[in-house]
Amino acid sequence: MAGELASPTPALRGSARRTAALRLLRRRLIQAVPLMLGVVIINFCLIQMAPGSFLELMTAENQVSDPATVALLRKTYGLDDPVWMQLLKYIWALLHFDFGFSYRQNMPVIQAIWIHLPATILLMVSSIALAISIGVAAGVVASMKVRTFWDSLVSIAAMFFYAAPSFWLGIMMIVLFSVKLGWLPVGGMMKIGGNGGVLDILHHLILPTLALGLFYAAIYTRVMRSSMLEVAQLDFVRTARAKGLSRNKVTIHHVLRNALLPVVTILGVQMGTVLAGSVVIESVFSWPGVGSLLFDSVSSRNYPVVLGIMVLGSLVVIAANIAVDLIYMWLDPRIEIR
């Protein structure tokens, strides 16, 4: 596989690649520390900028009047200390996964988020999978039939889905597929009283996945098309053709694999927007994920949960980015660790 890339340096193989991957992983984990610190500091600044005290913010929803609780919170976050000490204590609390207590859910914030996380990750993964499969397929078709009817059709569809607000697309799909045709459920993750069978969940997953994924499919289609056209002009492709390989074989084995790299890059950059997009889509489809929790918490001014979601959401993005880096390395063995 690796030999097919016209690489100037011999590709890493077997165990060497594994150690390289581990080294990359370690490097990315170290780089993640200042990033997370930045997220926490921004969080802290927002708390400081808010009208009202930290204590009011943390207990805004249920006017906590129990003196013992108030005293405990004062102590945990060191509210009588100078600001920099408060920041240190805040970081210390977060390091122990102490994101505060959510009175609305009557459980620690971390637990409330944790319960909702799997649904969101399921929606994200399925949307990204849909976006990549449609994007790659459509991009390849458009690039192989460049400047034909099919190319125009793909470009127009991509333009359409790139401009349509995802929440509106979701509502319109509910109107068509749920209200008019009755094929798919209006919302939720499983039938009321259902036991959460795989098929039932998949049935409920189709519309939210389409609503969230088609926007990204449009982006990947455009990137894939231009990337395929670019790679097809490179020397090693001409060599492969000169060897007598058929056009299809060259496209699939030589061009496609190399053309995928920009798609993977963009995927990494956009991980945060996919997570953010799922907030809106979850609200449209009453999908019981972190987005629904966020929406509920924003509406009820449940600040600890809102801030916790921001920190943990960033953590999910960082983790996903590291995964993307590893995929990138697997796709292109030439890549040395920067």
Place this chain on the structure above:
Amino acid sequence: MQRFEFLGRFARNRGALVGACLILLVALMAAFASVFFPTDPLRIVGLPELWPGEDPEFPLGTDSLGRDILSMIVHGARATLLIGLFASAVATIIGVGVGAIAGYFGGWVDEIAMRAAELFQTIPNLIFVLTIVVILGSTLTNIVIAIGIVSWTPIARMTRAEFLSLRDREFVQACRSMGMSDFRIIVSEILPNALPPVIVLSSLVVAGAILFESAVSFLGLGDPNVASWGRLVGDGRQLIRSSWYICAIPGIAIMITVLCLNLVGDGLNDALNPKLRDR
């Protein structure tokens, strides 16, 4: 002469031309909203839930309360476009500032600026906007600034790249040897040369900002005094079983506007880099 060549290249791109005309139309609509519909768009004027075409007086129908949808769309255009423009302006100011300093000075300044850009790309953008809005209050200013804060990173990267390629050119070295200050070199020498691709990118950021604002308003977290298109979609959401057009029409308005802005942006890009066309 060069400018005419540029306009000619832009005008040959049919999609971009159509996009530009439609944007102009929406902008005119927004500017003269109170001439076409002098009364308050949120006033009840007819029977509720009239379908488009049912009553010639309300070509796009009425909503659940009997308000004229066409009037609300025309007035909403102003809010939507202005929010998009201002948010993009905020993003451009931050992005150009950070990118210019990072690209010009390089070294640790560059390192810090790029880490900051990475940080803002890590925080899920809409979650950040919602957090800012809920903590600092959902006023129009806060929403515009929040969208600007989450949208500046691509502009900073682009500006930085332009500055990196320009900062060692001969004309810049000449300015330096003349003893011109760094600030003046950045603002009056390099920036004008770096701006064209950046401006194209900001026109695309306007489109993104409009989508952003519509999502915030759709969730019901926008400024309660502003009836932007996103809010109209959100308001119509309860009635999709009986009157789905209430949701559909403002959504189509958002889509057409964003589509046209993207077409114009692409057209400008192609006109700037004629060699890159068909890529």
